[in-house]
Amino acid sequence: DIEITGFTTLLGGAGAETVTKLVGSAVVEFARHPEQWQKLLDDRSKIPAAVEELLRYVGPVQYNVRYSVKEVEVPSGTIPANKPVFLMGAAANRDPRAFADAETFDIDRDRTEAQNLGLGYGIHSCLGAALARMESAIALEHLLDFMPRFEVDFDGLQRVNMQNVAGYKNVPVKVLR
Secondary structure (H helix, E strand, C coil): CHHHHHHHHHHHHHHHHHHHHHHHHHHHHHHHCHHHHHHHHHCHHHHHHHHHHHHHHHCCECCEEEECCCCEEECCEEECCCCEEEECHHHHCCCCCCCCCCCCCCCCCCCCCCCCCECECHHHCCCCHHHHHHHHHHHHHHHHHHCCCEEECHHHCEECCCCCECCEEECCEEECC
16 A cells, blocks of 8 residues: 555656656756767767766666565665665666766766666556657757757856655756757
8 A cells, every 4th residue: 555655646746857857967967968969969879878978877767666575685785565665766777786987987888788777667667758859858958959059157057856756957058049
């Protein structure tokens, strides 16, 4: 019951918060890494890969909570039955054992080395994952059209203050012509 309640709450707000925070973080990261933005300007077929790298590098969802259904042994100890288990996807997405040069933002990253957990994975994948990817790709398309050259006022950035969502509530941008 508690997992169903939690999941229902997640569905209610997930789509609105996650995509907007991912797009804001995308603007910030592309301002920090203009060579990556230039790759998109030169070749828009790289947009889906850019969305995947954004989900890995600055994905808005930090963790998911599940409940153990039975006692299980893991390398660090025992997880008792019926206890909350925090799945730290944001940390896993920066794990150097899974991703070569994990601290580098690279839209040309080899996607076969590991699956990012930005929208979950497998049976625990976000129900709206396809929609979130599509919305993010469309947003990048429009940003490329509207602001091929831009600057971010890094001093004016304001992070959100949310328990499980990372990103910005304010990203001041100057569009250059």
